[in-house]
Amino acid sequence: MDIHHMATNVLLRDPSIDWTNLDNHRKAGGFEAVKKAFSMDADEIINETKRSNLRGRGGAGFPTGVKWGFVPKQSEKPKYLAVNADEGEPGTFKDRYWLRKDPYPLIEGCIICAYALGINTTYIYIRGEFLEEIRIVEKCIEQCRRAGLLGKNILGSGFDMECWVHPGAGAYICGEETAMLSSLEGKAGQPKLKPPFPAVEGLFRCPTVVNNVETLVCIPLIIQNGGKWFADLGTDRNGGPKVFGVSGHVKRPGLYEFPLGVNLKDVIYKHCGGILNDRKLKAVIPGGSSCPVLTPDEIDIPADFDSFKVVGSMLGTAGVIVIAEPTPLIEVLLRIARFYAHESCGQCTPCREGTGWMVRILENIRKGLATKKEIGLLMDAATKIEGNTICALGDAAAWPVKSFLQKFPDEFSRYLVDAA
Amino acid sequence: MGIQFTPEIEAQFKSLLPRYPNKLAALIPTLYLAQEQFGYLRPEVMEYVAQRLDLPASQVLNTATFYTMLHKKPVGRYHIEVCTNVSCYLRGCDDVLEALQKKLSIECGETTADGLFTLDEVQCLAACGTAPVMCVNRIYRENLTPDEAVKIVDGLNKSTKP
Ligand SMILES: Cc1cc2nc3c(=O)[nH]c(=O)nc-3n(C[C@H](O)[C@H](O)[C@H](O)COP(=O)(O)O)c2cc1C
Numbered sequence: 001m002d003i004h005h006m007a008t009n010v011l012l013r014d015p016s017i018d019w020t021n022l023d024n025h026r027k028a029g030g031f032e033a034v035k036k037a038f039s040m041d042a043d044e045i046i047n048e049t050k051r052s053n054l055r056g057r058g059g060a061g062f063p064t065g066v067k068w069g070f071v072p073k074q075s076e077k078p079k080y081l082a083v084n085a086d087e088g089e090p091g092t093f094k095d096r097y098w099l100r101k102d103p104y105p106l107i108e109g110c111i112i113c114a115y116a117l118g119i120n121t122t123y124i125y126i127r128g129e130f131l132e133e134i135r136i137v138e139k140c141i142e143q144c145r146r147a148g149l150l151g152k153n154i155l156g157s158g159f160d161m162e163c164w165v166h167p168g169a170g171a172y173i174c175g176e177e178t179a180m181l182s183s184l185e186g187k188a189g190q191p192k193l194k195p196p197f198p199a200v201e202g203l204f205r206c207p208t209v210v211n212n213v214e215t216l217v218c219i220p221l222i223i224q225n226g227g228k229w230f231a232d233l234g235t236d237r238n239g240g241p242k243v244f245g246v247s248g249h250v251k252r253p254g255l256y257e258f259p260l261g262v263n264l265k266d267v268i269y270k271h272c273g274g275i276l277n278d279r280k281l282k283a284v285i286p287g288g289s290s291c292p293v294l295t296p297d298e299i300d301i302p303a304d305f306d307s308f309k310v311v312g313s314m315l316g317t318a319g320v321i322v323i324a325e326p327t328p329l330i331e332v333l334l335r336i337a338r339f340y341a342h343e344s345c346g347q348c349t350p351c352r353e354g355t356g357w358m359v360r361i362l363e364n365i366r367k368g369l370a371t372k373k374e375i376g377l378l379m380d381a382a383t384k385i386e387g388n389t390i391c392a393l394g395d396a397a398a399w400p401v402k403s404f405l406q407k408f409p410d411e412f413s414r415y416l417v418d419a420a
Numbered sequence: 421m422g423i424q425f426t427p428e429i430e431a432q433f434k435s436l437l438p439r440y441p442n443k444l445a446a447l448i449p450t451l452y453l454a455q456e457q458f459g460y461l462r463p464e465v466m467e468y469v470a471q472r473l474d475l476p477a478s479q480v481l482n483t484a485t486f487y488t489m490l491h492k493k494p495v496g497r498y499h500i501e502v503c504t505n506v507s508c509y510l511r512g513c514d515d516v517l518e519a520l521q522k523k524l525s526i527e528c529g530e531t532t533a534d535g536l537f538t539l540d541e542v543q544c545l546a547a548c549g550t551a552p553v554m555c556v557n558r559i560y561r562e563n564l565t566p567d568e569a570v571k572i573v574d575g576l577n578k579s580t581k582p
Binding site: 095255289323 | 487488
């Protein structure tokens with residue numbers, strides 16, 4: 001894996017050290033944050049997390065401390081933590097870093113979250129393709145058990161927590177939190193209507209927190225250094241550093257750590273060395289394949305959740321896909337459209353049928369069989385999917401189609417039978 | 421011969437159960453174990469899993485059919501999966517796929533006549549920074565060129581599992 005130099009250096013650590021070795025991790029101050037958390041009370045931990053302005057790193061950017069606040073304090077039923085390590089959104093490859101190279105900060109984050117919310121069981125849901133990563137995380141969990149860092153009476157605190165890895169089995173939809181919980185229960189991964197939200201009724205119908213890997217990795221840093229420290233690293237309401245995964249036509253693709261608010265153009269031209277073979281930039285998908293595409297004129301902006309909204313896109317997972325000339329954008333959009341059609345779980349008619357329609361229309365356009373009317377039909381299909389499905393997969397399928405057609409109309413109209 | 425887990429798989433199966441509050445939750449990991457031993461999930465294997473977990477066979481079938489990594493059909497000894505999503509496309513995965521198709525003389529979704537290789541096109545494998553990427557029996561091979569992909573296939577042991 002390719003890990004490049006980092007600006008803040010707290011999320012991605014020195015690649016020359018084996019961080020899957022527990023001794024190395026402890027020598028570098030590992031589990032000090034857990035000890036500190038055990039000396040705090042639950043509300044203090046939640047408040048510190050709120051103060052940090054940490055927003056969920058799984059794509060939606062929901063404030064983590066606020067989400068934790070939704071979990072009932074008193075519960076007759078057990079409560080669960082379910083870690084989302086499904087990493088499925090095309091262009092996203094960040095969580096694999098912690099699973100593969102540095103799992104202990106994740107385990108620490110799980111312990112602290114569980115302690116604060118009164119949870120005694122954590123499941124880490126790792127996509128099935130990550131076979132090696134599953135083995136590595138399981139080995140690290142076992143090391144923690146032996147060292148008294150997981151299981152009964154962790155570090156003599158009186159707090160118990162067990163942690164298990166649960167494998168996914170090849171379904172992108174299982175990254176959606178309610179689908180993930182169904183999958184964890186042994187069922188087909190089909191999303192459910194919310195409410196009830198998982199925090200109230202989730203895994204095994206019990207209160208459940210779902211957090212992304214990177215979100216939890218931030219927790220020990222917040223506890224150790226304080227919420228304010230973390231918040232100050234980012235921008236207003238967008239706390240902390242963030243790992244960006246840059247792929248496609250840049251000279252140095254890979255993972256990079258930046259404070260939120262880093263300039264997107266700088267990421268591409270300074271940190272990633274610019275465009276491959278010095279070709280001309282054509283388009284940027286800023287946060288994983290579902291995020292509306294940006295033109296080269298739109299990228300001189302701070303990369304955080306709120307600033308990307310201003311230009312009509314999203315930070316998403318910060319998986320930046322860089323596309324240079326002379327790539328045919330219809331080919332890019334087709335791959336995206338095929339992906340969502342393939343991964344639609346089939347529950348909601350607009351998504352099940354609409355995603356297939358979008359693929360077929362795009363294929364017809366590319367084959368030179370379509371007329372202007374079909375561009376309209378494609379836009380119509382996207383518009384009718386958006387907002388009309390149980391989960392956001394439908395939106396994720398619609399947004400790229402709409403944004404590519406709006407921002408790059410010539411890339412599609414040139415194939416039309418009745419092109420001007 | 422009746423279907424039964426080997427002692428080693430049986431031990432792994434037994435270790436799964438205490439992790440969950442019910443047996444259904446152990447289904448997917450158990451299906452992986454069954455697949456490891458029996459190659460793919462033919463109907464008798466699914467029935468065996470159902471019986472071991474006290475589940476209706478229909479539940480096992482329902483779950484197994486939802487997930488692409490749970491194989492309902494036989495796959496070759498080497499399952500080669502090439503990502504053809506955006507980031508890999510931008511980095512030349514179509515050439516990698518074509519080279520492999522030529523090398524193995526099969527199309528995507530097919531298995532070679534000797535049962536050694538199955539070639540599949542897959543969705544994003546989450547290794548976009550090192551595209552193009554393929555998996556051979558779930559082991560990632562990254563930063564590929566068409567030549568390297570062919571070399572990897574050439575290097576696979578044709579007599580035993582890696
Ligand atoms: C179709 C779909 C796929 C998703 N895939 C993932 C994923 O692979 N990993 C992830 O962490 N979140 C994914 N999410 C977001 C989750 O539903 C959820 O918001 C997230 O795990 C919450 O964690 P966070 O608040 O820490 O970000 C997906 C959402 C949708 C609608």
